[in-house]
Amino acid sequence: MKQRSVERLRSQRWYAREDMRGFAHRQRMQQIGYRREDFMNRPVIGIINTWSDLSPCHAHLRERADAVKRGILQAGGCPVELPALSLGEVMVKPTTMMYRNLLALETEELLRSHPVDGAVLLGGCDKTTPGLALGAISMNLAAIFLPAGPMLSGNWRGAKVGAGTDTRRYWDELRAGRISPQDWVEFESRSVRSFGTCNTMGTASTMNSVMEAMGLTLPGASAIPAVDAAHARMAAAAGERIVAMVLEDLRPSAILCEGAFRNGVITAVALGGSTNALIHLTAMARRCGVAIDGNAFDIEARRTPVIANLFPAGQYLMEDFYNAGGLPALLSRIADRLDLACRAVNGKTLGENIAAARVFDDDVIRPLESPVTTEVAYAVLRGNLAPDGAVMKPSAASRHLLRHVGPALVFDSHKELSERIDDPALDVTPDTVLVLRGAGPVGGPGMPEWGALPIPRKLLEAGVRDMVRVSDARMSGTHFGTCVLHVAPESHVGGPLALIRTGDLIALDVPARSIEVRVRDDELARRRADWRPPTPRFQRGYGVLVERHIGQAHTGCDFDFLEGTATVPEPEIY
Helix, strand or coil: CCCCCHHHCCCHHHHCCCCHHHHHHHHHHHHCCCCHHHHCCCCEEEEEECCCCCCHHHCCHHHHHHHHHHHHHHCCCEEEEEECCCCCCCCCCCCCHHHHHHHHHHHHHHHHHCCCCEEEEEECCCCHHHHHHHHHHHHCCEEEEEECCECCCEEECCEEECCCHHHHHHHHHHHCCCCCHHHHHHHHHHCCCCCCECCCCCHHHHHHHHHHHCCCCCCCHHHCCCCCHHHHHHHHHHHHHHHHHHHHCCCHHHHCCHHHHHHHHHHHHHHCCCCHHHHHHHHHHHHHCCCCCHHHHHHHHCCCCCCECECCCCCECHHHHHHCCHHHHHHHHCHHHCCCCCECCCCCEHHHHHCCCCCCCCCCECCCCCCCCCCCCCEEEEECCEEEEEEECHHHCCHHHCEEEEEEEEECCHHHHHHHCCCCCCCCCCCCEEEECCCCCCCCCCCCCCCCCCCCHHHHHCCCCCCCEEECCCCCCCCCCCEEECCCCCHHHCCHHHHCCCCCEEEEECCCCEEEECCCHHHHHHHHHHCCCCCCCCCCCHHHHHHHHECCHHHCCCECCCCCCCCCCCCCCC
């Protein structure tokens, strides 16, 4: 492959100038201990690190950055570490999704404003993966994504425990009186065993797997457990490889073709992955000028079964998946559906990267003729309640509820929901459809993961464990249930969800891909005439950007001024 001249490296616009400004750039590097020859005429690699003490998924990324640096140095590059916004999924409020676009913007501008030729992107917790990817796509320098890796398998009292999935499950059991407060405290300290992302096929594992399938990670990287020695070795290999990518001028624009996005969609389907993938992949595709949206997921889900037997739809955890062969093994089972000619960051095609892959446990990674469930991974619903679509995960839902008609019980906010849901006098039956509004991209703000509305306590005590739930919110990929999500347009901007009243009949028909409210059109028109938009929540700060510029779920929730493929000029070096 033709190599790029080191004299033409982007970083040398800063360092090779024979004027006072070039002198100052070289001087300041030497001020912190770099030698002139460390950064002159060498690829300078930015390590974008989302480590934080409040992101347990990323607690090890300080050490992994050192391994990346080792690889860069061995390959003849110059590593520079650039800290970026860390989005610890559990800790950040009101939701990390509110800040995904901030990380995307920061990543893009970190790369643009500094003398770097390429980047290794360290992330993995839910929104860090698409946030880093969106920024790297728009900047379009050579980049490798380094996934943080899943935590070790959980175990409590002899049973497998999946992060997030069993938190919700046992919380319901506590509320139902089936386990004691003492049991709950014990579970709290024993259910997670190491740093790393959720060990289920939640949003983190879904998006990290999708990144691998699309060619943005080294082959096999996405499933390596965070604490495994192989993870540190992979980090060093990523550091070594990015130097070669810079010299080969291998950029995201040469990797993320339409075929790569379709490979990502098919992979998410076969994994039975998180519904959040629809939002993130749509946003990434729009930045690349590729027409991929939720419809692509629905179409692919009709022909590709769920074959990854992983929580929450299945029985195993990510450590089991890694030992069964990881993502390359799964991709080898669906190879005839993939675009095998797409390139990856290692310079090879997807077909070459999975040619030698093997499945070592047929129960963890099922054959196509023996899927985990007969239900599809994703369904995109439409109707008078969701003109621009809503999303469901039938593979994690209750089959008897996939066709259902019931009266709505409407909650106008998460606060109201929390205050009322366990009231013994709540007028609710198993047939009721729980509705939450005010939880979308603008209304949340930031579209929190409130979509798995809790089952009312009095129904839990009676043995009910699932109900139809409808909202303009998202749902954690670790959660399960018959939840209609991402209703668009959201209620806060006047979508039909804003017009629903308690007692209205809601009809769900997943096989027909339909979600309707059985209210006459003239009555809905009358209610719309009476509706008034909420007062803006923010008067200053980042929240103003969210309220004014964030897109709806079906468009990927990107900021309107960040969408598209237009390039931003390189900074002048004064």
